[in-house]
Amino acid sequence: MWRRIRIITLYFLVLLLFLTGVGSVYQWYGSAQDKKSYKPVGTLYEVAGHKMHLYVGGRGDTTVVFASGWGTSSPYADFSPLYKGLEPHVKVAVYDRFGYGFSDTTGRKRNIDTITDEIHELLLAANLKPPYLFVGHSLGSLETIRYAQRYPDEVKGILLIEGGSPEYYAAREGYTIVSHGYRVLRNIGVLRTLYHVRGFPEWVNDQSNGLRLLPDDLKALSNKAALLKAGNKDMTDEIRQSRSNAKIILAGKKPLDVPLTVLTADYFGRLGSDKDWKDSEAALSSWSRYGKQIIVPNSSHYIHSYQPDMVVKELLKLSELHSAR
Numbered sequence: 001m002w003r004r005i006r007i008i009t010l011y012f013l014v015l016l017l018f019l020t021g022v023g024s025v026y027q028w029y030g031s032a033q034d035k036k037s038y039k040p041v042g043t044l045y046e047v048a049g050h051k052m053h054l055y056v057g058g059r060g061d062t063t064v065v066f067a068s069g070w071g072t073s074s075p076y077a078d079f080s081p082l083y084k085g086l087e088p089h090v091k092v093a094v095y096d097r098f099g100y101g102f103s104d105t106t107g108r109k110r111n112i113d114t115i116t117d118e119i120h121e122l123l124l125a126a127n128l129k130p131p132y133l134f135v136g137h138s139l140g141s142l143e144t145i146r147y148a149q150r151y152p153d154e155v156k157g158i159l160l161i162e163g164g165s166p167e168y169y170a171a172r173e174g175y176t177i178v179s180h181g182y183r184v185l186r187n188i189g190v191l192r193t194l195y196h197v198r199g200f201p202e203w204v205n206d207q208s209n210g211l212r213l214l215p216d217d218l219k220a221l222s223n224k225a226a227l228l229k230a231g232n233k234d235m236t237d238e239i240r241q242s243r244s245n246a247k248i249i250l251a252g253k254k255p256l257d258v259p260l261t262v263l264t265a266d267y268f269g270r271l272g273s274d275k276d277w278k279d280s281e282a283a284l285s286s287w288s289r290y291g292k293q294i295i296v297p298n299s300s301h302y303i304h305s306y307q308p309d310m311v312v313k314e315l316l317k318l319s320e321l322h323s324a325r
Contacts, residue, residue: 027189034224040102041076042094045125052122053102055094058087062156062319063128065119066094069138069162069302070239071179074101074225078137081213082304085312090133090319095122099234101225110238112245116147120154130154133318137161138301139238142169142245145287149252157259157318160284161311162301168280169246174239183231192227209305259321260288261314265299265306 042055055076064086068075075094086092096103097115108114123132131154136144141163148155185191194200201223202210211219229235264281265271271278285291294314299306 024188027187027192031228034228038224038228044102045122047118047121047125050098050104050106052098052118053096054122054126056091056126057083058090058092060090063091063093063132064315065132065134067136067140067143068100069140071235073229074222076101077214077218077222079304080218081308082312085309086315089316093128095119099232100229105232105234107233110234110241112142112146112248115143116150119143119147120151131156133157135159135161136163139164139242142166142249146249148256148258155258159261159315159318161263161303162265165280165284166246166249169242170250172243174242176236176240179231179236179239186227186230191230195223195227207300208302213305213308254287256288258288259318260285260291261318262293263303263311263314264293264295265301265303266295266297267300268298
């Protein structure tokens with residue numbers, strides 16, 4: 001009996017190794033094909049010895065700078081539902097942190113001051129004149145607040161889209177298991193296979209409204225970015241350092257002297273099911289002398305994928321508020 005079990009186990013391991021090898025070749029070939037059409041929509045700038053991507057569109061005296069949430073492989077595609085409403089009135093600047101979008105994956109430690117140094121260098125290289133209006137989604141809140149702490153004269157307002165508070169992140173370990181899992185599944189071709197299963201891309205992007213507001217070309221771009229970038233070493237270190245980064249911010253200036261609007265999703269009436277998140281969001285506006293919170297109905301974590309008009313309206317209010325001062 002034990003001999004039979006050993007033989008079955010051996011066959012299983014051989015089959016597993018074979019499938020892993022086939023999957024890895026499939027991922028390698030698919031990635032090579034994807035890269036042929038994966039061309040920057042904006043401009044690549046030299047930052048800290050690597051290439052960093054920035055998309056700039058629109059017009060006007062105000063530049064709105066967008067910081068994506070953790071793991072959002074294509075920031076350009078993610079924020080695209082906002083461009084039509086914003087670009088006739090303001091400049092829009094969407095940057096890809098290292099490891100995201102069209103930027104290089106570098107292996108540089110994702111310390112919050114390193115990240116904000118890179119953003120600062122990028123905006124200077126692009127000749128975008130401050131002060132900026134910053135938008136931070138989810139974990140992107142940390143770099144927007146830290147940027148305002150370090151470069152106060154360059155920030156004229158902040159809008160946080162479901163941005164986590166420094167207090168919230170400082171109280172939690174930055175677990176990397178999800179990032180490692182994505183990288184393994186991507187490298188052995190499983191993720192690429194699943195993206196061909198009907199309904200899977202919509203399911204995995206559930207909190208982004210299944211990408212329903214994106215045209216087909218940007219859905220394809222978002223999916224392609226995930227298959228090329230998900231779980232890479234820069235993303236992994238970014239979530240690993242989220243707790244220590246939040247503590248650095250907590251040791252800095254508070255409150256800020258610029259207007260701050262906090263947009264919190266109502267999670268379709270289920271916001272109260274996560275008391276810690278609800279309470280931390282309510283307190284987040286205290287990070288500014290001029291802070292306020294707005295609960296956005298009929299939305300989830302990616303509010304801009306559900307209620308883009310609401311986000312645009314609040315951004316334009318912040319822009320006009322500064323102009324009137």
